[in-house]
Amino acid sequence: MKTITEWIKKTLNKLNPLCGYFVIWRELSSLAVGLILWIHSAVFLRWIDPTAGMYDAGVFQVYLFAIIGIFILHGIVRILMKLIWPTSEQYLDQYFREDFKTITPWQKLKLSTSIFFAFLFAVAFLARTL
Template identity: 35%
Template sequence: MKARTVTFLKEHFAILFALISFFVYPYVIRWFDPTAATYDAGVLQIIVITIIMFTIFQWAVWRVINALWPVLAEFAKKLFNEYFKELTPWQQIKTFLSVYFGLFAALVALSRVIS
């Protein structure tokens, strides 16, 4: 039971944090810029909304993977770390950079769609 609670918190903490930051953000931005509107549609607000949408999309994708392909989800949770450690350092760097820049490109594309 405890392991399931920890897993639940790990999966949903990002969404909870993003939503809380969405509601706290107007007060923080007014501290820096007193002329800012409540929900300013400026560049800084788009970043917060993009992070919220990204975490929700990430959660939804993992839910679909767990529902449709439980074997793939089990592999990603347990066996991927072992296989990743067996790669050469150059393969690890390529894998990490491709995942990093893929996520970065997804965030940029998502923020362009929002704005």
């Protein structure tokens, strides 16, 4: 039990210099926590089960390719929107920001949450199909 406490203290000491940076870029904290947990998972899993096997760094290639796929598909969709329905492209580029400022807070929350989970689902779906 003492080794886990020491491990947690070491991990927190490593994160202290980065706390100010993560206050500004909160979304990077989830990446840092995930990477730190992955790096230290070998020690934790071996503590639980000495015969446990580990994943190598290649597991991150799946997510990297999923993110690349999202960017490529985003570009393709924007090109198709411009070719097939140019008025929607003009609306998104010119008027969407002003319209977003005028909607009610619950509509902003609903729209923002829907977009976030759509991107999350798309990356998870692409990561599992690659």
